[in-house]
Amino acid sequence: MLxxxxxxxxxxxxxxVDGLSFEARxxxxxxxxGPNGAGKSTTIRMIMxxxxxxxxxxxxxxxxxxxxxxxxxxxxxxxxxxYRKVKVEDMLLYLAALKGMDREAARxxxxxxxxxxxxxxxxxxxxxxxxxxxxxKLQFIGSVIHDPDLVLFDEPFSGLDPISQDLxxxxxxxLKKRGKTVLFSTHVMEHAEKLCDRILLIRxxxxxxxxxxxxxxxxxxxxxxxxxxxxDASFIGGLxxxxxxxxxxxxxxxxxxxxxxxxxxxxxxxxxxHVRRFEVMSPSLHSVFVRLVGDAAQVDGDAQGGVANGGKExxxx
Amino acid sequence: MTKLGTIIRQEFKVAAANxxxxxxxxxxxxxxxxxxxxxGLLSMNPKVSSGGGPxxxxxxxxxxxxxxxxxxxxxxxxxxRLGEDDASRTQAKLDVGKGxxxxxxxxxxxxxxxxxxxxxxxxxxxxxxxxxxxxLGAVAREARIAKSxxxxxxxxxxxxxxxxxxxxxxxxASEKKGIEDAFMTTLFxxxxxxxxxxxxxxxxxxxxxxxxxxxxxxKTVEVxxxxxxxxxxxxxxxxxxxxxxxxxxGVWAGMALVLSKLLAPALGIAAPAAVSLGNIAWLVVFxxxxxxxxxxxxxxxxxAAEDESHLGQLAWPLLIFLxxxxxxxxxxxxxxxxTLSVLLSLFPMTSPIVMLIRVLVSPPPLWQLALCLGLLVxxxxxxxxAAAKIFRVGILMTGKRTTLKEMMRWISxx
Numbered sequence: 001m002l003x004x005x006x007x008x009x010x011x012x013x014x015x016x017v018d019g020l021s022f023e024a025r026x027x028x029x030x031x032x033x034g035p036n037g038a039g040k041s042t043t044i045r046m047i048m049x050x051x052x053x054x055x056x057x058x059x060x061x062x063x064x065x066x067x068x069x070x071x072x073x074x075x076x077x078x079x080x081x082x083y084r085k086v087k088v089e090d091m092l093l094y095l096a097a098l099k100g101m102d103r104e105a106a107r108x109x110x111x112x113x114x115x116x117x118x119x120x121x122x123x124x125x126x127x128x129x130x131x132x133x134x135x136x137k138l139q140f141i142g143s144v145i146h147d148p149d150l151v152l153f154d155e156p157f158s159g160l161d162p163i164s165q166d167l168x169x170x171x172x173x174x175l176k177k178r179g180k181t182v183l184f185s186t187h188v189m190e191h192a193e194k195l196c197d198r199i200l201l202i203r204x205x206x207x208x209x210x211x212x213x214x215x216x217x218x219x220x221x222x223x224x225x226x227x228x229x230x231x232d233a234s235f236i237g238g239l240x241x242x243x244x245x246x247x248x249x250x251x252x253x254x255x256x257x258x259x260x261x262x263x264x265x266x267x268x269x270x271x272x273x274h275v276r277r278f279e280v281m282s283p284s285l286h287s288v289f290v291r292l293v294g295d296a297a298q299v300d301g302d303a304q305g306g307v308a309n310g311g312k313e314x315x316x317x
Numbered sequence: 318m319t320k321l322g323t324i325i326r327q328e329f330k331v332a333a334a335n336x337x338x339x340x341x342x343x344x345x346x347x348x349x350x351x352x353x354x355x356x357g358l359l360s361m362n363p364k365v366s367s368g369g370g371p372x373x374x375x376x377x378x379x380x381x382x383x384x385x386x387x388x389x390x391x392x393x394x395x396x397x398r399l400g401e402d403d404a405s406r407t408q409a410k411l412d413v414g415k416g417x418x419x420x421x422x423x424x425x426x427x428x429x430x431x432x433x434x435x436x437x438x439x440x441x442x443x444x445x446x447x448x449x450x451x452x453l454g455a456v457a458r459e460a461r462i463a464k465s466x467x468x469x470x471x472x473x474x475x476x477x478x479x480x481x482x483x484x485x486x487x488x489x490a491s492e493k494k495g496i497e498d499a500f501m502t503t504l505f506x507x508x509x510x511x512x513x514x515x516x517x518x519x520x521x522x523x524x525x526x527x528x529x530x531x532x533x534x535x536k537t538v539e540v541x542x543x544x545x546x547x548x549x550x551x552x553x554x555x556x557x558x559x560x561x562x563x564x565x566x567g568v569w570a571g572m573a574l575v576l577s578k579l580l581a582p583a584l585g586i587a588a589p590a591a592v593s594l595g596n597i598a599w600l601v602v603f604x605x606x607x608x609x610x611x612x613x614x615x616x617x618x619x620x621a622a623e624d625e626s627h628l629g630q631l632a633w634p635l636l637i638f639l640x641x642x643x644x645x646x647x648x649x650x651x652x653x654x655x656t657l658s659v660l661l662s663l664f665p666m667t668s669p670i671v672m673l674i675r676v677l678v679s680p681p682p683l684w685q686l687a688l689c690l691g692l693l694v695x696x697x698x699x700x701x702x703a704a705a706k707i708f709r710v711g712i713l714m715t716g717k718r719t720t721l722k723e724m725m726r727w728i729s730x731x
Contacts, residue, residue, distance in 0.1 A: 045539075045713070048542065048543045050539075050542045050543070050547075050713065051713070067545075067546055070543060070544055070545070071544075073543060074543075075539070075540060075543035077536065077539040077540060077543075079536040079539070080536060081535040081536030081537040081538075081539075081540065082535070082537060082540075083331075083535070083537060084535065085331075086331075094323070094327055095540065095544070097320075097323040098320055098323055098324070098541070098544035098545055099544055100320070139540075142540065143540075152543075
């Protein structure tokens, strides 16, 4: 289990991570989500012991983080990079050796993974010959080749075609099934929604909300109703029980005022347009994100919802 | 294998499979050939450096013309005798301008008092000028002696020069003759050794700087740091490339010994005394020290640099210290114990090169050698510690061009 307790990290003028606490458990996929500049990368770097927190504690299975623990961690950074002139298999063997893996075991593991990701034919080629998608897959293999107990994936799906995405998804779910702790950082809510058991939404280094996906949605979203129809539905916005409506010629999405039942909307529609589909939906993580981050930004008077961190640190977390 | 060992092996492989590495390993022996055999070859046969185009003379009597012919003959040049008319002179000047003649010597009737004129295209052929001047002077002197009525034998006796024999003395007062060429051969050897140290230090320094910058630019550094500490990464790179450098020096030292001990005697050429086993050992020692000193510097600026061009800018302060001894090399050879030589052979940034020159020319006092090595080792230690701090902060920094001032602050902050 990975646990962070009241972790604080400041750069010269900015508090990048401000009192963050969370736990990621074995056999679970934990989503660390937030807008750009929220402090995700700083948090991940502290977990990997690349930079030290100013205060607070970071432990894995009760042990404080150290260089020795790095062998049990796998990391896929958002900005991918491999040695361009090195051959595919050599790169994997090098990465595995740096995780303390012995050469024969590394070779066997590399074979299995390359096979699985359809890269076996490329193992003798230089990395610069690979397509971007292939290099992405190779980098993923590099992060799991040593069978780590804790894996940190930063935007693992970006730049992959749907088939590769599925392969990766399957591999991530398998890690979860085998009891690994998976920390997943993203700002693509659809991915988080599909994968994560629990999430932590952060902004400006602070927690906005955390919990299981269902808890977060229940606590911070409001049901939406989607309708497909034929006819003229322009009157919808004027109905007294409608809080917000997005109306397109053949499709609309409505949020009702509190205390209003969906039936009421259905009745109002029924006589005037031809309803083809009527669905009450739980809010998407996307709308929760937009609402929470947007509200927080309004409180700050900061329309961007992010924070410029002065170029002090890699500016992309 | 430890993680550090893994990094060292990888970096060594990358460096030794590098094109520059192979090329330099091949070119190195030629440089060594130049310092071991060439000086001997040159002193044995001055004609090696001769061979020039014809020189024309207009005016002067037969005596001065044949004196000229003999003088430039030592350079393998031919003398062309021209008429004294303006047309031939104009034509000859044209030939000089076009390159058909190397020079035109014009002697008017009163040349012994007024001097002659030499027309040349480049104005740089100093040896030719002095040969011409000497032969004109000799002819004029004879003529003046004859005119004054002094007995020519007496005049020659009065003007006789004093000969100076140059004898080298060892520590035990042992004498060593035939060192007239010592300045040239020592200069050659020192030049060769210094060029080797200079080139390899810059080469390996830049390899390290580039290797670190590329780690940043290609974004591999985050993955590396998820496995090893920044200190291991830096030291691994330095040692890996350092081993490659040492391998190269091993090859060269072997070649130098083979050439000077086997090939040179076989060709009947004396290899310069300065190319000895002891001096080659010093070369390796000073290379290793210079390497670590500059490797630490380059690793630090590599980590702080944004990209390779930025690395080049940040490297200037380091380069200056390498260039200073290079441009002053002949002054160090002539005056190995001057205050300046001693100071620069103790100052750690220049000492590897300057002290090596002093060792080659005449063994410096033991305390200076010890102080030099002590200062160097201490400076390397401090430089490594500072570099590790800069490396740790700089390696993760992107999107910003770090200044030297900021790097100084990182050293004092951490």
